[in-house]
Amino acid sequence: MNPYIFLRALKHAEHTVFGVQDGQKTYYNPMFRRYCPYSSGQQVKRSMLEELTSKLNVPMAPVTYNYQITKDKQLENKEIWSPCDPNYVDQLIGGWMRAGDGATLKRRSPLSISAMRPLHPLLSGTTSENLTFDRSNRPNNNPVNVRVAGSDKLLTEEEIETFLTTNGRALTRRHWIPENRRANGLFVHDVAIDLRTLFSVSTNQHEPELSKEKIEELKAKGWIESENTFGKCLVLPNNERTKIIPALAKSLLHWRITSNQARTFSLMETLAVAISDNASTIAGTIRAKLTDDGDDLKAKPVLDETAGADLFVTLPCAGYIADVNESADALIKAEEKLIAMMRAFDYEKQN
Structure with missing residues (x-):
């Protein structure tokens, strides 16, 4: 055979x-x-x-993920x-x-x-195709956070409105995901x-x-x-x-x-x-x-x-x-x- x-x-x-x-x-x-x-x-x-x-x-069989701490205190991947x-x-x-x-x-x-x-x-x-993640139909239920690059501090609602008015911009609750x-x-x-x-x-x-x-x-x-x-x-x-x-x-x-x-x-x-x-x-x-x-x-x-x-x-x-x-x-x-x-x-x- x-x-x-x-x-x-x-x-x-x-x-x-x-x-x-x-x-x-x-x-x-x-x-x-x-x-x-x-x-x-x-x-x-x-x-x-x-x-x-x-x-x-x-x-399924469990596998062990191994890491090593280097001399400069970084984590390094080792063999699985x-x-x-x-x-x-x-x-x-x-x-x-x-x-x-x-x-x-x-x-x-x-x-x-x-x-x-x-x-x-x-x-x-x-x-x-281009996909969207869209919540624009319910703006009140989906808050928007804005922070300055390099900072963890969130802008207040008044600061956001001032920025948008001054710069002629708008915030949307819609993200495009291109080229799928x-x-x-x-x-x-x-x-x-x-x-x-x-x-x-x-x-x-x-x-x-x-x-x-x-x-x-x-x-x-x-x-x-x-x-x-x-x-x-x-x-x-x-x-x-x-x-x-x-x-x-x-x-x-x-x-x-x-x-x-x-x-x-x-x-x-x-x-x-x-x-x-x-x-x-x-x-x-x-x-x-x-x-x-x-x-x-x-x-x-x-x-x-x-x-x-x-x-x-x-x-x-x-x-x-x-x-x-x-x-x-x-x-x-x-x-x-x-x-x-x-x-x-x-x-x-x-x-």
Whole structure:
């Protein structure tokens, strides 16, 4: 059995934001000379892990923020410490890194996750708008404070009125927030699941994933001593794997970016999912086709059931792609496919 599962999902996003810093993130596509909105693989992974812990109703692993007081009495950021503990499901699935005092501990995530980017540069875009924070309709309920730059002293009402009259100015209860970009279009992301390390943690102490103390703790909790292609390892017991696999399947399909949803909500509905143990087939199953319409190049989304991957098409997809075999239970069937593939792998006897 191929120890990899590959997944490509097609999503629709409507007038939303994938990032918080400087508004919507974009990258430049030189072939089509367009700025394309995207969500980083790290943000997609974080969204999946939040969905996973929510489904299992367990907390995410705590991290320790370290600071150091310098000689000139300043606070300096130091390394952030992860607990490096696979008892936390987001650590087991998401991996960890801890450097600093003592040995460096590092576990590579068994999930490789791409950025969520346009299916084709011509099938996505951004719009820009100016927002307002406006309370001008209720001036009496919303006071205004005025202070001179460099001072904490507030001007009195009489001083404010004198300044406004003298300088011909007015105070408003409206703030403009300019140049807010929003993303629209059809987007894809890819996931590769390495089943060899999905529930296995290396006990190698030359490039350690775990401390010796944590290894003994896991053994006492019933983790199974085994060996995979990377060497000796500990495997999560079957009863725990049975709980995680269905929740992981759901999380891979039903996640969405939630960090900006208060002001830019979008369902980010999944339109189609391709699943295979061959990466090339998912790329062919959900793709775009470039067409030449006179002087204008256009891109057409394509769902190809003959490309070799299992394809699952949801009802909303018919609103964006013609002639598709959509179904109401598409994502349920996709979950069942993922669960079956993950359960079929022999985690305890890999060699």
